[in-house]
Amino acid sequence: MPDLPSLGQRLSTIDDQIADAARQASRDPALITRIVVTKFHPASLVRELYDLGVRDFGESRHQEAQPKVAALSDLDARWSFVGQLQSKKARQVRAYCDAIHSVDRDSLITALTNDESVVPLDAFVQVNLTDDQGRGGVLLGDLDSFVDRVENAAGLKLRGLMTVAPLGEDPRPAFSALRSLSEGIAARHPDAQALSMGMSGDFAEAIAEGATHLRIGTAITGKRPDHG
Numbered sequence: 036m037p038d039l040p041s042l043g044q045r046l047s048t049i050d051d052q053i054a055d056a057a058r059q060a061s062r063d064p065a066l067i068t069r070i071v072v073t074k075f076h077p078a079s080l081v082r083e084l085y086d087l088g089v090r091d092f093g094e095s096r097h098q099e100a101q102p103k104v105a106a107l108s109d110l111d112a113r114w115s116f117v118g119q120l121q122s123k124k125a126r127q128v129r130a131y132c133d134a135i136h137s138v139d140r141d142s143l144i145t146a147l148t149n150d151e152s153v154v155p156l157d158a159f160v161q162v163n164l165t166d167d168q169g170r171g172g173v174l175l176g177d178l179d180s181f182v183d184r185v186e187n188a189a190g191l192k193l194r195g196l197m198t199v200a201p202l203g204e205d206p207r208p209a210f211s212a213l214r215s216l217s218e219g220i221a222a223r224h225p226d227a228q229a230l231s232m233g234m235s236g237d238f239a240e241a242i243a244e245g246a247t248h249l250r251i252g253t254a255i256t257g258k259r260p261d262h263g
């Protein structure tokens with residue numbers, strides 16, 4: 036049996052693929068942030084990734100992320116919260132994250148707003164491009180006004196838009212749609228043109244459509260221990 040690729044090999048394979056996709060799109064790979072999503076993995080794996088040079092990490096569940104980030108507070112890492120977030124947990128998440136990619140409700144804006152002179156929290160507005168209203172994200176008809184409210188919230192820095200491509204379909208139309216929406220808000224929000232899109236199975240398509248922040252889990256970390 037051939038040996039399974041190591042963590043370092045998987046990381047460099049994905050980084051090569053990111054660079055290739057960027058070149059094909061005539062984009063500079065240095066302008067693309069690769070966030071490694073470490074949910075369900077122990078702090079020790081984050082440490083290994085850190086030693087391999089990774090600085091941007093993502094988590095999606097507060098009860099798991101909070102102790103993990105605390106155990107890694109000696110690292111100079113940046114943490115992004117990418118999962119659905121309950122308003123009543125938002126203040127706590129804000130305390131240990133540098134960015135939230137799933138801002139999609141007014142109650143979340145309220146909970147994340149901070150009038151004290153803190154470092155602003157990077158905020159991505161999640162857009163729901165599926166027909167399923169139960170999935171996270173702002174519906175298209177509400178997007179413009181919602182984006183304005185995030186922009187005006189004290190202590191939040193609007194960075195751009197985020198989406199998860201619909202399951203079981205070609206992801207490219209969704210990524211293209213997010214890019215168009217971003218262009219649509221560019222006149223009012225010229226500093227909020229970031230696009231958080233692309234996961235293990237679809238990051239190349241996302242790069243082709245202008246992704247600036249990739250959220251990649253299993254392709255780098257391997258199978259998630261508890262939930263495969």
Ligand SMILES: *Cc1c(COP(=O)(O)O)cnc(C)c1O
Binds near residue numbers: 199234236252254
């Ligand atoms: C888990 C997760 C990812 C990473 O998914 P992979 O398919 O493992 O790359 C990206 N975005 C969100 C919102 C997630 O919850």
